[in-house]
Amino acid sequence: MSKVKILTDSGSDLPLTFLNEYNVTLLPLQVHLDDKEYEDVIAINPKVIYDAMRSGKAPKTSQVSPNTIKDKFTELAIQKQPSVYIAFSSELSGTYQTAVMIREQVLEDYPELDLTIIDSKCASLGHGLVVLHAAKLAENGASKETIINEVNHYCQHMEHLFTVDDLEYLRRGGRVSRASAFVGGLLNVKPLLNVEDGKLIPLEKHRGRKKLFNRIIELMEERGVNLEDQLIGISHGDDEETALQIKQSIEEKFGSKHFLINMVGSTIGAHSGPGTIAIFFLNEKANTQYDIS
16 A cells, blocks of 8 residues: 655745655645746745845745646546645635646546545644645555544644734735834834634734733743754744754753754745744643654
């Protein structure tokens, strides 16, 4: 029996090296900059997006190409490959809905297609940690049923805590009002946001980054479970220095040993902007243990 194939899209913000190492198939979202279209992760580096935004440009994004999805699903059907596609939150992208529609089309021609599509209701490395967990289970020969159960558990218990350096980028995406963005920039007010049921939800506002980051550590203590042994995700909008400072704070507070740090990808970064910092962890102990070193 062949191993289960794991698929994800670039809303997971996983490094290409990880995707290749764990044999995960990537469906890239589209990034639009200077009248050109790029496949996220494959054809554009997020640093390019952040530099463009700093110079005043406003990159746009769109979901995974339907043709790309159909070609991959058809290939899986022909190969009779059992598969699980873990998708970027349906509240933040139309990719999940499109994938479900295309699966139905492919099933008409290939009724033996064995593909489960899961709406992760997660984003960035919160999504990525779910995918990574599933990929490690698949590599270890776990059954499809086991993988689906674990993925659902991770999706339901993944915490997202993040902030942006400039509210203007979220305003452009309709996440905050023009007045809130202006006042926030004027008073150095930084938003603390999280993701609930796949949606971006403002949680609190704090004056200055130091207070904000202290509050994130407090919330980790309140919500997190087994933080010393978890794989904790930290993503950043081209601000590795701050990401490493947060990592050190988490190490000192909780004794955490396992981290995945990566830049927020082009698709999400085009909306959150340079200076974004996000932390991801589980609020309930994982069901399955494996080597996360």
